Structure formats: C-alpha cells, structure tokens
Amino acid sequence: MFRSLTIMLVLTFATTLSFASDPKTSKGVVSVAAAGLNGKEVFLKHKCNNCHAVSTAGIEAKTKSKAPDLVDVTVRHEKPWIRRFIRQNDVHVSCPKVDPLRDGKKHAIKFKGTQDEEDALIEWLDQQRSGK
Numbered sequence: 001m002f003r004s005l006t007i008m009l010v011l012t013f014a015t016t017l018s019f020a021s022d023p024k025t026s027k028g029v030v031s032v033a034a035a036g037l038n039g040k041e042v043f044l045k046h047k048c049n050n051c052h053a054v055s056t057a058g059i060e061a062k063t064k065s066k067a068p069d070l071v072d073v074t075v076r077h078e079k080p081w082i083r084r085f086i087r088q089n090d091v092h093v094s095c096p097k098v099d100p101l102r103d104g105k106k107h108a109i110k111f112k113g114t115q116d117e118e119d120a121l122i123e124w125l126d127q128q129r130s131g132k
C-alpha cells in the first residue's frame with residue numbers, strides 16, 4: 001500500500017517534470033531536471049539581476065536601484081525568512097546592508113517560480129559568501 005503510493009507520487013512528479021521541460025512551456029530554459037536545477041539560471045530567469053548584483057558570481061545589477069548585493073545574504077538572514085520574503089509573504093526586517101527605512105516593507109517583486117526553482121535559488125544564494 002505504502003509502496004504503491006510512493007510509486008504514484010514518483011510518477012506524478014515525473015509527469016510534472018516532463019511537462020515543465022517542454023520547450024513550449026518552459027520559456028526558453030531547457031535544463032529543468034529537478035535535482036539539476038541551477039540556482040544561477042533561476043536567478044537570471046526571474047530577472048533578479050535587474051536590481052541585484054551578486055558579486056561573488058560576477059553578476060552586476062542591470063539598473064541602478066537600492067537593492068543590495070546579495071553576497072552573504074544567508075549570513076544576514078535566515079533561509080526560511082528569505083523564502084517568505086521573496087514570495088512577499090513577509091516584510092523586510094532589519095539588515096545592515098539595507099536602509100532601515102525599508103524595514104517593514106514588502107519585497108519589490110513576488111517570486112513566482114516553482115518550489116524546485118526556489119530550492120535551487122536558495123541553495124545557490126547560500127553559496128554566495130565573501131568569506132569575511
């Protein structure tokens with residue numbers, strides 16, 4: 001019983017994945033294998049670099065904005081909070097890199113990626129550390 005449930009879940013997941021990697025539905029991003037999702041690609045696909053630089057990854061912000069360089073963001077903030085913040089489920093909390101006037105405000109955009117994309121993105125952000 002438990003086993004067949006597991007198989008069903010795996011099948012559902014596989015179907016969802018093959019759907020997601022259909023070139024017509026995935027908007028130009030071809031490599032959509034769950035475990036192989038690349039956080040940097042997710043970051044660029046969702047245009048986070050319109051506002052944010054990530055200097056450890058050689059990414060520059062495309063526009064001038066008050067958005068901080070996301071280097072060390074997982075040092076400044078807890079990962080679960082970052083997940084809620086980019087989904088606009090939480091407001092900004094005090095942070096040395098961000099003007100205190102932003103505290104209590106919602107993030108500029110709502111991240112609309114899948115759960116897999118969110119996981120890859122957070123994992124990749126966690127790797128962007130200056131070592132300081």
Ligand code: HEC
Pocket residue numbers: 043046047048049050051052065066067068070073076077082085086092095097098102105106107108109111121
């Ligand atoms: C339209 C500009 C814009 C875009 C696009 C954008 N951000 Fe932001 N982001 C900001 C600004 C401005 C802040 C500073 C805090 C605030 O105003 O909410 C911020 C803050 C953050 C923070 C908190 C940083 C800190 O040190 O407190 C994280 C994490 C973050 N953004 C992640 C992302 C991710 C991931 C994406 C892409 C899905 C993204 N942002 C896209 C403007 C943007």
